[in-house]
Each structure stands twice: as structure tokens, then as C-alpha cells.
Amino acid sequence: MTLSIAPLSPGFVAELSGVDLREKLDDAVIEGIVKAIDRYAVVVFRGQPLTEEQQIAFAERFGPLDIGLKRVSKAGQAAPKERLKNDILIDISNVDADGRPVQRTDPKIVNNIANQLWHSDSSFQSPPAAYSMLSAQTVARKGGDTEFADMRAAYDALDEDMKAELVELVGEHFALHSREILGADNWTQAQKDAIPRVHWPIVRSHPGSGRKLLFIGAHACRVLGMTVPEGRMLLQDLLEHATQREFVYRHKWTVDDLVIWDNRATLHRGRRFDFTEKREMRRSTTVDASGLLPAAA
Ligand code: OGA
Ligand code: MN
Helix, strand or coil: CCCEEEECCCCCCEEEECCCCCCCCCHHHHHHHHHHHHHHCEEEECCCCCCHHHHHHHHHHHCCECCCCHHHHHCCCCCCCCCCCCCCCEEEECECCCCCECCCCCHHHHHHHHCCCCECCCCCCCCCEEEEEEEEEECCCCECCEEEEEHHHHHHCCCHHHHHHHCCCEEEECCCHHHHHCCCCCCCHHHHHCCCCEEEECEEECCCCCCEEECCCCCEEEECCCCHHHHHHHHHHHHHHHCCHHHEEEECCCCCCEEEEECCCEEEEECCECCCCCCEEEEEEEECCCCCCCECC
């Protein structure tokens, strides 16, 4: 099997084909995928009907898996009946364990809505996420696309004054900030404490390409050394810059698509869809095993 790579642009998003992800792939193929992600940050596979176990086996080739925000929902709470059999996978759906769309008031809907804010998965924890892999089981008839924004191109396009201003600035990331933006504030102390706040430089270097990037998004809640309003306004301005259409790819899902993105080089967000209709996605996420995504030199 030979991996084929069809770039959508020279530096962002490629469609990969020629391999069956249900099989045990040679190391060379995995390395080829890693290289493609290093270069294009988002890669799209079509027609990959993976079971949960096949998705886990494939994902584990890229590093240890992690449950991210599930740590908050689990903290001190009775475990809800899960739709997925494997706890290491993340259920990105609006469907309950019996296969029915959940009520509009269900916590799952809050999570769906928070995913519609631009973010980098698990930027609120240390180590943060490296790759996320989203497998489409059931797609919405209308809406429900996912958008990806290129944080390396966005950094490159900043003017020199702004680049100079950002050197040494550090953002604070907090797991519940995106939920707070949306007005969801009924958290227990155990949930607030489940994931300690972390600090990451706003400009970082991408390990696989050496390119500088903006590390921002909905989990970033303030900038160290600034008042909360000043920091949030700066983060807001950077986000607005970084998510202009020229930096954005919009993925329209087909069942059995698998999209992999590098959370260290991109932001993403889901788009609206009708919550009374089923949309079922399954995510596996690796952590940055080095834990040391560096500040830009
Ligand atoms: C995610 C996510 C967006 C979507 O799975 O991490 O943000 O479109 N998903 O479901
Ligand atoms: Mn996400």
C-alpha cells in the first residue's frame, strides 16, 4: 500500500489516500502520515469505516491517548451511561447511550456548543494535545461542518510590530473558560479543580516544522502581566486575525471520513446544526508526549 498525498494548498490541508487504516500499517506509512501532518497540519482520509477498536489501534501508533475534558465531567459525578464502549475515545455526538438525540438541556449539548468556539483541543492541560482524529459516524443533513484555521500562516501574516509585542507574552488556559464564555457556570468545586490552569507562550514553535505559530483559542482566558480585559482583548484581536477566511479550511463531512489535525498548529471549530437530528463523531486524541512544545526562539 502506498500513501498518496494530495495537498489542497502548499502548506495547509492535504487529502491522503491509498491506505486502509483498519490494517496494521508499516512504520514507514505512519511516518509518512506524520510528515504530511507536520507539513499540512490537517489531513483528510475518506472512506475509512473504523470500529472503535480499530480507531484506537491506529491512533496509538502516534502516541499515548488522552481523555482531556472528560476529566471535568467525571470529577465527583456519578458516571453517566456512555454511548461508546471504550473510555479512551471521546464521544462527540448529541446522542444518548440508547441511540436517541439528547434533550436540548443535556450537558452533551453544552459540549457541542462549546466546540463551536475556535479552540485547540486540551490546550488547558499539561501536556496538551498533539493530534486529534475525528471519525464521522452519522453526519448532519445540514450544517455540522468543521473548520480549521492555520496558526502558522496566521503568525507569518502578523506585522513586525505585533510580532515584537508578542515575544515573551504568556497566556493562561483554563478548561472551563469556554463554557463560561457561553454562560455555563454551574460547576462543582471538584470540577473546577479537576484540571489545574496552565501557562503557554502565545508564540510557540511547531516541533515538526520549526515554524512559529499563534497558540490561542477559547481555552485561553488571560495574558500574564495584563489586566484580564486587556489580555482578553488582545486574545480576541489575535483570534480575529487568525481566523480570517484566507487561513481557514472548511470540512464538509461524509460518513467514514477520518480527519486528523495537529492541535499545536491549528484551531478548529464545529459549525451549527439541528440538535434534534443525530450527528455522531468519535474522537481519539494523542498527547504531546514530550510535553515540551517550546516557546519560539
Ligand atoms: C472536536 C471538535 C468539532 C465538531 O471533536 O474536538 O471540536 O465539528 N469537534 O464536532
Ligand atoms: Mn475540539
